[in-house]
Amino acid sequence: MNHELLSISLDNTGRRFNRDWIFRGVEYTFNSGSCYAILGPNGSGKSTLLQVINGSLGASAGKVSYSLNNLIIPQENIFQHLSIAAPYLELIEEFTLSEMVDFHFKFKPYLPGIDKNILIDLLNLPSAEHKQIKYFSSGMKQRLKLILAFCADTPLLMLDEPCSNLDSQGVEWYRSLVERFLANRLTIIGSNQPYEYDFCNYNLYITDYKK
Numbered sequence: 001m002n003h004e005l006l007s008i009s010l011d012n013t014g015r016r017f018n019r020d021w022i023f024r025g026v027e028y029t030f031n032s033g034s035c036y037a038i039l040g041p042n043g044s045g046k047s048t049l050l051q052v053i054n055g056s057l058g059a060s061a062g063k064v065s066y067s068l069n070n071l072i073i074p075q076e077n078i079f080q081h082l083s084i085a086a087p088y089l090e091l092i093e094e095f096t097l098s099e100m101v102d103f104h105f106k107f108k109p110y111l112p113g114i115d116k117n118i119l120i121d122l123l124n125l126p127s128a129e130h131k132q133i134k135y136f137s138s139g140m141k142q143r144l145k146l147i148l149a150f151c152a153d154t155p156l157l158m159l160d161e162p163c164s165n166l167d168s169q170g171v172e173w174y175r176s177l178v179e180r181f182l183a184n185r186l187t188i189i190g191s192n193q194p195y196e197y198d199f200c201n202y203n204l205y206i207t208d209y210k211k
């Protein structure tokens, strides 16, 4: 369980592409221990807002600031404290599952109580350990992205469309990870499927920031 206290504040934050504002005037603070859903229809800007929050995309207006254990940290360092599963973040197709897990956890520690064998058991994909990821189905890849994000010991967990390509068993499996691995973290989920986010403490509607 991660015990670091992270706070992310958006101050009059907006992002545009060319002349179109995707969102503007966002005033919001995200805190450890809560789960936030970013909601809106397809193409409304959920992924864009997630990327602005994690600093991988700059804001066109306003600012995003971060504090960890009450110390301000610069935007360029936030990725060290972040685990993310998103459709636009790819796995390394040439690796086997085993190699992918080793590679991922060179950069991020495991959550206490988790190790490689436990993680592979949790993934529940029998006989996939030495299979190359390029031979995984889309649902298997999605499970792998999720388990890598959930099991890394970071205060910030971001999930964009977490159940894309998952079947109903996969959705149940996702919900079991949520119950087990969210405590104390700051979790932000981009979604328009209630089963992906209905346990969140707060909902943000991107359409509220379109003016």
Ligand SMILES: Nc1ncnc2c1ncn2[C@@H]1O[C@H](COP(=O)(O)OP(=O)(O)OP(=O)(O)O)[C@@H](O)[C@H]1O
Residues within 6 Å of the ligand: 017, 018, 022, 040, 041, 042, 043, 044, 045, 046, 047, 048, 049, 190
């Ligand atoms: N690099 C870019 N250049 C120009 N426009 C972009 C760029 N990235 C995203 N957009 C536009 O920004 C808008 C928001 O896209 P975004 O992917 O954030 O929406 P979303 O709510 O996550 O959508 P979905 O639910 O379909 O995943 C869309 O109109 C998209 O075309």
